[in-house]
Amino acid sequence: xxxxxxxxxxxxxxxxxxxxxxxxxxxxxxxxxxxxxxxxxxxxxxxxxxxxxxxxxxxxxxxxxxxxxxxxxxxxxxxxxxxxxxxxxxxxxxxxxxxxxxxxxxxxxxxxxxxxxxxxxxxxxxxxxxxxxxxxxxxxxxxxxxxxxxxxxxxxxxxxxxxxxxxxxxxxxxxxxxxxxxxxxxxxxxxxxxxxxxxxxxxxxxxxxxxxxxxxxxxx
Amino acid sequence: xxxxxxxxxxxxxxxxxxxxxxxxxxxxxxxxxxxxxxxxxxxxxxxxxxxxxxxxxxxxxxxxxxxxxxxxxxxxxxxxxxxxxxxxxxxxxxxxxxxxxxxxxxxxxxxxxxxxxxxxxxxxxxxxxxxxxxxxxxxxxxxxxxxxxxxxxxxxxxxxxxxxxxxxxxxxxxxxxxxxxxxxxxxxxxxxxxxxxxxxxxxxxxxxxxxxxxxxxxxx
DNA sequence: CGCAACATACCAACTAGTTTGTATGTCAAA
DNA sequence: TTTGACATACAAACTAGTTGGTATGTTGCG
Numbered sequence: 001x002x003x004x005x006x007x008x009x010x011x012x013x014x015x016x017x018x019x020x021x022x023x024x025x026x027x028x029x030x031x032x033x034x035x036x037x038x039x040x041x042x043x044x045x046x047x048x049x050x051x052x053x054x055x056x057x058x059x060x061x062x063x064x065x066x067x068x069x070x071x072x073x074x075x076x077x078x079x080x081x082x083x084x085x086x087x088x089x090x091x092x093x094x095x096x097x098x099x100x101x102x103x104x105x106x107x108x109x110x111x112x113x114x115x116x117x118x119x120x121x122x123x124x125x126x127x128x129x130x131x132x133x134x135x136x137x138x139x140x141x142x143x144x145x146x147x148x149x150x151x152x153x154x155x156x157x158x159x160x161x162x163x164x165x166x167x168x169x170x171x172x173x174x175x176x177x178x179x180x181x182x183x184x185x186x187x188x189x190x191x192x193x194x195x196x197x198x199x200x201x202x203x204x205x206x207x208x209x210x211x212x213x214x215x216x217x218x219x220x
Numbered sequence: 221x222x223x224x225x226x227x228x229x230x231x232x233x234x235x236x237x238x239x240x241x242x243x244x245x246x247x248x249x250x251x252x253x254x255x256x257x258x259x260x261x262x263x264x265x266x267x268x269x270x271x272x273x274x275x276x277x278x279x280x281x282x283x284x285x286x287x288x289x290x291x292x293x294x295x296x297x298x299x300x301x302x303x304x305x306x307x308x309x310x311x312x313x314x315x316x317x318x319x320x321x322x323x324x325x326x327x328x329x330x331x332x333x334x335x336x337x338x339x340x341x342x343x344x345x346x347x348x349x350x351x352x353x354x355x356x357x358x359x360x361x362x363x364x365x366x367x368x369x370x371x372x373x374x375x376x377x378x379x380x381x382x383x384x385x386x387x388x389x390x391x392x393x394x395x396x397x398x399x400x401x402x403x404x405x406x407x408x409x410x411x412x413x414x415x416x417x418x419x420x421x422x423x424x425x426x427x428x429x430x431x432x433x434x435x436x437x438x439x440x
Numbered sequence: 441c442g443c444a445a446c447a448t449a450c451c452a453a454c455t456a457g458t459t460t461g462t463a464t465g466t467c468a469a470a
Numbered sequence: 471t472t473t474g475a476c477a478t479a480c481a482a483a484c485t486a487g488t489t490g491g492t493a494t495g496t497t498g499c500g
Contacts (some may be wrong), residue, residue, distance in 0.1 A: 012468060012475055019328075033342060035256040039460060050461085051477050060460065074304040120404040121341045122253060125331055157239055169401060170417040177397025181389060184354055190322055190389070192355070197390040201421070234449065259486060270487080271451050379497065 018056045020046050025063050026071045030115055033122050034064050034130075038161045064119075070132045072115050076141040077101065084148045087134065092148035093206055101176065105188045105195075113183035117176050143167045147210050149205070159207050167205060174198050238276045240266050245283050246291045248398050249334055253342050254284050254350075265343055281347065284339075288353045292335050299323065306366045308327040311377045317419050320395065325408045325415075333403035339415035362388045369425070379427050387425065394418050 025043040028037040039060055057063040065150055080099055087095035112118075116137060123130035145168035152158030178194030244265040248257040259280055263270055277283040285354030300319055306314040332338075343350035361420060365388035398414030 017475080023480065032346070033253065033255065035253065038458075040458080049477050052475070054461070055475060064255065090315075112346070113341065117400055118341065121333065121338065121400060124404045124406065125333070128253070131404065131406065138404060166330055166413055169398075169413065173394055173397030173401055173414060173417075175389075175397070176394030176400050177395070178389075180341060180396050180400065181358065181393055182336055184344045184351065184358060186344065186351065193386055193389065193392060197386060204424075258484080269451050271489095272449070274487070276450060374469080383483080 015054070017048060017052055021048055021053055021056060021063070022066055022070060024048075026067050026115070028065070029067060030112055030118065034119065035122065061129070064123070065129060065133060068119060068130065068137070072119060072134075073137050074138060075114075075116060079146040080141055085145055088151075091155070092152040093157060093202055094149065095144070096171070097111075097202050099192045100195055100198050100202070103175070103195075105191050107186075108178075108190055110182045110191050111186050114176060114179045117179060125217060138172070144168075144174060145171060156207060157203055171198070171202070174201065234276070237268060237272055241268055241273055241276060241283070242286060244268075244289060246287050246335070249284070249287060250332055250338065253355070254339065255342065283347060284343070285353060288339060288350065288357070290353075291340060292416040293357050295334075295336060296357055296364075300361055301364040304364055307384070308371075311375070313378060313422055315368065316365070317422050318393070320415055320418050320422070321408045323395070323411075323415075325411050327406075327408055329407050330399075330408045330411050334396060334399045337399060354431070362392060364388075365391060376427060379425055382425060391418070394421065 025037070028042045031037070032041070039050065039053065043053060048070075055067065079102070081101050083102075084095055084184070085091065087098075100184075103117045116134065119130065120134045124134060126133075142165065145166035149158050149162070149164040150165055153160050153164070173199065173200070174194075178191060178198070180192035181189065184193065184215055237435065241262070243261045245257070246375070248262045248265055251257070251262070256286040259270065259273065262283075263273060273283070277286065303319050303322075304312070304315055307318075339350065340354045341357075344354060362385065366384035369378050369382070369387055373384070375378050394414075395418065398411060398418070402408065402411035403411075404412065
């Protein structure tokens with residue numbers, strides 16, 4: 001193992017090369033879709049050659065699978081699962097509202113849409129390997145939310161008459177649905193209105209006694 | 221002008237040829253996406269030649285625009301706008317619930333997803349002409365629902381504290397979001413659970429006095 | 441009506457460029 | 471020196487779109 005200082009001077013650093021390929025591939029695929037993202041375009045976005053790419057990945061599909069596993073999977077994990085775990089003893093509804101409000105609404109993000117949905121929408125009907133990997137991500141996302149809701153039910157902050165798994169997938173559907181609408185409109189305003197509706201729905205999951213309903217009317 | 225009987229025997233029937241191209245193109249694009257649907261594949265699905273295609277359509281994009289205008293636009297129109305208009309004096313919530321429940325849940329439809337979302341998701345960030353056409357469809361869809369809700373507010377069957385446009389786009393987001401989830405799962409069960417949640421939400425739009433809440437517990 | 445003049449609808453082959461993937465060679469590091 | 475990590479050049483298949491030509495349908499005119 002080389003020290004970091006030496007690592008910088010290395011001409012050949014396979015891990016780094018692989019990472020760069022992955023990142024560039026993700027960006028290109030995010031823009032054009034997987035099928036239309038040409039290998040040449042990915043290579044042009046790096047200064048890596050085709051030989052290097054096919055040294056690290058057996059095929060374009062293989063590269064795509066790695067994108068899903070190593071990059072796309074991070075989004076729900078970092079943005080949803082980690083925050084939910086960290087707010088372990090707080091009201092999960094508050095946590096979820098915070099998470100929803102924290103989803104980036106920059107034009108760049110709105111226009112590109114959700115990478116997970118983009119890939120699922122394009123590849124799931126065409127390639128079972130893609131589909132399975134994407135489904136694993138959706139499932140752990142849903143399970144993380146459901147778990148938080150269950151916690152809230154035990155705490156008494158979340159209504160007991162709802163089925164956590166169903167509410168979780170409903171929330172995911174809302175978020176993804178609005179991201180699709182905002183992406184089509186290419187307009188962050190659409191997304192911001194969506195947040196408002198989603199937050200309203202989330203508040204309706206509180207136990208009737210517990211309604212702190214954040215009616216602070218800060219601008220949305 | 222030739223009579224219908226003679227028309228069948230005609231060797232050249234430009235309208236028919238155009239329609240056949242459109243239908244085949246729609247099916248191919250529905251399966252593979254627009255960019256990956258090759259012109260050759262579309263032609264192989266008909267017995268029309270490339271010359272004929274480029275006689276009727278200036279380019280592949282042009283063919284795509286025609287698909288949106290003449291085929292994709294029909295889905296929200298036929299499945300949402302027409303039923304809403306027809307149920308003019310009934311409770312719009314009942315009408316909407318009926319519409320949502322009537323969305324096909326056959327494996328074929330679930331696996332292919334919503335043609336409107338498929339195209340929007342793929343093409344809206346890449347081609348402004350696609351985007352505008354798709355946005356028109358989304359907008360008239362939303363406007364149709366909003367109008368029905370407004371009607372309900374005047375009738376007294378729909379809560380007055382909600383903003384019709386926002387509730388309309390919320391409903392669309394839910395429907396599309398769940399279609400994305402179901403498409404990724406490639407499983408109609410996911411969609412059926414979604415319907416349940418959406419119907420529950422729709423019932424929550426009724427004016428408190430008016431809750432007939434279809435709690436018939438028929439299996440979902 | 442009958443026929444020439446024209447316009448539309450279509451066909452098969454082709455072009456120029458792009459696609460993923462490979463075969464072979466070279467150079468750095470252990 | 472051997473082996474992994476690349477680079478270069480290339481191939482075979484596929485891409486959208488064009489070409490020149492032909493068969494059919496329509497229409498104006500005698």
